[in-house]
Amino acid sequence: MPNDTTLLLDLDGVSVVRVELLADGGRRVHLVTADEAARACPACGVFATRVKGSATTRPRDLPYGENGLEFRWHKRRWFCREPTCPRRSFTEQVPQIPARARITTRLRTWAGRRVRDAGSTVIQAARDLRLSWPTVMDAFHAQAREVAEAPLPKVRVLGTDETRRGQPRWEQDPTTGKWHLVRDRWHTGFVDALGTGGLLGQIEGRTVADVLTWLATTPLTWRKSIKYVAIDMSTTYRAAVRIALPQATVVVDHSHAVQLANKMLSMVRRRTTTEIRDRRGRATDPEWRARRRLLRNREDLTDEQSTTMWNTLLGEGKIGQQLLPAWIAKENLRNLLALARTGADRHQVGHVRWKFLTWCADSDIPEVRQLAITVDRWWPEIEAFIDTGYSNAKSEGINRVIKLVARNAFGFRNADSQRLRTRCVTTRQARGHLRTAQL
Ligand SMILES: [Zn+2]
Known part of the structure; x- marks a missing residue:
């Protein structure tokens, strides 16, 4: 025995x-x-x-x-x-x-890793292991230090994205009755977009200066190893990358461009409703009823669905006449992106791109013209995405983790702790803690 x-x-x-x-x-x-x-x-x-x-x-x-x-x-x-x-x-x-x-060293280590790697809250771990809250918090900090102090892994594709921290706060002016945004806090996250390095860092704010501040804390050799930076269509991030990482190619996932086109179409719909009907959209308006179908891909609609939709919208007169060219602009952009992705030659892609741009430029709808300008300004980055397939999809995944951590963050009132915790949770895969997955 x-x-x-x-x-x-x-x-x-x-x-x-x-x-x-x-x-x-x-x-x-x-x-x-x-x-x-x-x-x-x-x-x-x-x-x-x-x-x-x-x-x-x-x-x-x-x-x-x-x-x-x-x-x-x-x-x-x-x-x-x-x-x-x-x-x-x-x-x-x-x-x-x-x-x-x-308590034994291994119990202390285990308690810390439950919070660090298994996504447990401090309160949960304390209850399960029958330890006090400060003991678990100390144990977590000791384990987290290991992660925070580890050198950054070599990163070929850096992903950058913004996340809102907390709810925006509005205040009403007592005299004018107007609402003002008094607080709106954002974080910029930096992730290993291709490898398993997870969240590499986070900084308060989302300006060029904020991004440069974080990059300045990293070693020059590390920055030089970055070949691509995947972002969404943010001119701020693009400007920061050009300054701090001049050797890197900026890539923008083409889905961001499609989202932009859909947003444009909804804007045109709302604006024309307001102008022509002199009120907000109602459930009985044909353009309001068609709002979702308008955003669907042409190839996902049957010919009959498409014909019925356009007959009804054009029957409304001016509303349909505004929506049709905007919709065609969106579909032209999608065709262009689809063609580019098939690996068609530059000449062919150039021709379809020219067709899209001239269609928009000839339009008298300001939102359509703006779409063409924006897509044109981002074309090199979109093309870089088409060539490489690198995107900041991982940033978006990590943003969900950040929000989850924030929601479960009893006891993580301060932003540093929260950032540390997110970094730990998103890098656990890289540390290969299969054992802790069972905790
Ligand atoms: Zn002695």
Whole structure:
């Protein structure tokens, strides 16, 4: 029995002398020191030879079985007889159970990793492991330091994206009755868009200066290893990358361009409704009823659906006449992107692109002309995406994690803790903590 338990305990430096079965079904395990080094004085390192007395401590370990184990460690106190040593006596300690520690090192590590890697909250881990909140928080910080202080992994494709932190706050002016945005906080996140490096960093704000501030904290050699930066259509981020990472190619996922075209179409619809009907859209307006179908891809509509929709909209007169060219602009853009993705030659792509741009430029709808200008300004970045397929989709995935962490963040009132926690959660895959996944 003692031998079996020794194996199961797997706790270095102590051995089991006796196991008591308790009335509640639990077990009390009596331990003695098995590590010779425990006799070394912690102050001078000289091995002690004279016993001063004994002491019993009750260190807690990992949860074990249904009823658990409790430890009684019977250890000795020693006299240090080294003449120059200031320490007169000491109690044995082993690395797994440091002096005065009430829990084993591995329980402390486990508690920290549950929060760091298994996505547990501090309160949850404290409750499950029957530890105090400050103990778990300390343990988490110790484990997190390992992650935070690790050098950044080499990154070929950097992903950048913004996330809103908290709810925007509005205030009403008591005299004019107008609403003002008084607080709107954003974070910029930097992720390893291709590898497993997860969230590399986060900074408050989303201006060029904010991005440059974060990049300035990274080593030059690391920045030079970045070949591509995947962003959404943010001119701020593009400007920052051009300044700080001049060697990198900016890529923009073509889906951002399609989203922009859909947004344009909805804007035209709302504006024409307001102008022509002199009110907001209603469920009975044909253009309001068609609002979702308008955003669908032409190839996903049957010919009949498409014909019916346009007959109805054009029957409305001016509203349909405004919507049709905007819709064609959107579909032309989609055709252009689809063609480019098939790997068609530059000449062919150039021709379809010219068709899209002239269609928009000839339009008298300002939103349509603006779409062409924006797409034209971003074409090199969109083309870079078509060539490489690199996108900031991972940033968006990590943003969901950030929001989840924020929502579960009882006790993470401060932004630094929250950032640290997100960094830990998103990089756990890279650390290969398969074992902690079972925690
Ligand atoms: Zn000593």
